[in-house]
Amino acid sequence: MLRNGVKIMTAKELVRKIHESGGQPYWVGGCVRDSLMGCPSKDYDLVVFEMTAEELESVLSDLGAWKQYGKTQPVWVLSGVAVEISLSGTSLENDAKKRDYTLNAIYCNAMTGQLVDPLKGSKDLECRVLRMAGPASLTQDPLRIYRGFQLASRFNLEVEKDTLQKMKETSAKNIAPERIYDEFKKWILAPFPETGFHYMKKTGKFPPVLQRGREEVTEQLVKDATLYREQSSWSEMFMWAAILHCQYPEIFKGSPDQSLAERNEKESIYSKIRKDFYEFSRHHQKSKELESRIRALAIIISSDRAADYRRLSLLMKKEEAFLSAKVLRLREKMKLIVSYCPTEAPKPFVKGKDLSKLGIPKDARMGFLLKVAFQLQLEGISKHQIMDYIQKNHHIL
Numbered sequence: 001m002l003r004n005g006v007k008i009m010t011a012k013e014l015v016r017k018i019h020e021s022g023g024q025p026y027w028v029g030g031c032v033r034d035s036l037m038g039c040p041s042k043d044y045d046l047v048v049f050e051m052t053a054e055e056l057e058s059v060l061s062d063l064g065a066w067k068q069y070g071k072t073q074p075v076w077v078l079s080g081v082a083v084e085i086s087l088s089g090t091s092l093e094n095d096a097k098k099r100d101y102t103l104n105a106i107y108c109n110a111m112t113g114q115l116v117d118p119l120k121g122s123k124d125l126e127c128r129v130l131r132m133a134g135p136a137s138l139t140q141d142p143l144r145i146y147r148g149f150q151l152a153s154r155f156n157l158e159v160e161k162d163t164l165q166k167m168k169e170t171s172a173k174n175i176a177p178e179r180i181y182d183e184f185k186k187w188i189l190a191p192f193p194e195t196g197f198h199y200m201k202k203t204g205k206f207p208p209v210l211q212r213g214r215e216e217v218t219e220q221l222v223k224d225a226t227l228y229r230e231q232s233s234w235s236e237m238f239m240w241a242a243i244l245h246c247q248y249p250e251i252f253k254g255s256p257d258q259s260l261a262e263r264n265e266k267e268s269i270y271s272k273i274r275k276d277f278y279e280f281s282r283h284h285q286k287s288k289e290l291e292s293r294i295r296a297l298a299i300i301i302s303s304d305r306a307a308d309y310r311r312l313s314l315l316m317k318k319e320e321a322f323l324s325a326k327v328l329r330l331r332e333k334m335k336l337i338v339s340y341c342p343t344e345a346p347k348p349f350v351k352g353k354d355l356s357k358l359g360i361p362k363d364a365r366m367g368f369l370l371k372v373a374f375q376l377q378l379e380g381i382s383k384h385q386i387m388d389y390i391q392k393n394h395h396i397l
Contacts, residue, residue, distance in 0.1 A: 011044065011083050015110040017059050023051035025110040026092070029099075032106045032115075036125060037155070044083045046110060047095065051087060093118045097134035100144040101151065101163075105133045130157040132166060142172040145205055146183035153187050153196035168203040177208055178282045185281075188239045194223045209240075209280050211247045218243055224327050231323055237286060238320070240277070241293035242327050248273065251294070252302045270295060292316060293324070300325050300333050307379040309340035318343050348374045349383035350390070358391050369394055
């Protein structure tokens with residue numbers, strides 16, 4: 001029944017031992033749903049009826065090392081077997097009503113392969129409908145609202161009207177941001193993220209990093225970015241940058257010769273972008289990457305200067321910059337990227353040993369002068385001209 005032969009083979013002995021000890025094991029959730037749709041599955045969930053925790057742990061101990069985690073809904077994992085095991089102290093029909101959506105409440109007898117579908121989830125799956133498993137499914141665990149968005153986006157589902165109303169009414173506060181992020185990562189990489197975003201708008205439930213008031217712009221960006229997502233070297237961050245940059249219009253205003261106050265204001269916004277995304281994802285590298293990409297988008301959108309396009313390669317690869325301009329339909333900026341953005345990030349012409357020859361000591365001031373030299377290089381000035389300029393002016397810079 002389940003179509004990933006390797007993983008099922010590693011679980012066969014586990015299933016047999018549980019059955020021999022009196023338990024009734026059933027595959028449930030994503031592995032059954034994905035199998036019915038002919039899709040590969042990463043998550044294998046086994047629910048066992050007619051067995052106590054002590055009896056299950058005795059079986060697992062005979063098979064090897066195991067771990068148990070979770071308090072309200074304990075889960076057991078046997079070392080070396082990619083299966084999460086849970087126990088149900090009720091009937092299969094009542095267990096189904098406690099799950100999130102009907103398409104995740106389809107059971108497969110782990111011994112016989114027979115399907116048991118008490119809530120007609122396979123019918124909903126066939127009709128591409130997302131329906132809550134029971135009236136308390138979403139209030140019981142509000143994270144399931146966000147899971148609904150990513151499921152709708154992965155399988156292009158229509159959310160049933162009562163389920164949609166319950167999504168809208170149920171409070172989703174006090175959920176750890178990183179738990180929400182896991183669902184939104186699946187959403188943003190799904191085949192149809194515009195479907196999930198449509199239901200975010202309907203319910204008013206958005207990712208914490210999205211500000212309200214720019215939904216129409218964001219929805220169009222979701223559609224446009226999805227067209228080019230697979231061409232990016234980092235699809236997830238490509239999508240987040242495309243979607244989130246429009247939340248901060250202030251960074252695209254001002255002239256190249258902006259005042260110190262304007263620069264400081266923009267720097268505070270970039271810092272906020274990085275901090276907010278870290279609070280959401282708990283991932284430093286992704287937060288820094290997002291900041292770099294949005295800085296690059298600020299150049300692409302607001303500047304026509306060749307020097308700024310040389311700086312682009314310090315923030316992202318030329319191919320990524322071109323792809324970002326393509327998503328935003330900035331044809332003229334695409335030409336500037338092709339003309340001026342180097343394939344590789346430029347290396348400084350002027351180094352510390354060059355300044356030492358001018359008698360400049362190796363201290364903080366040398367570091368400042370190296371930065372000045374590099375900025376002049378990006379403006380298109382030759383090394384000879386830069387050295388001449390620093391020699392004449394380093395006392396007053």
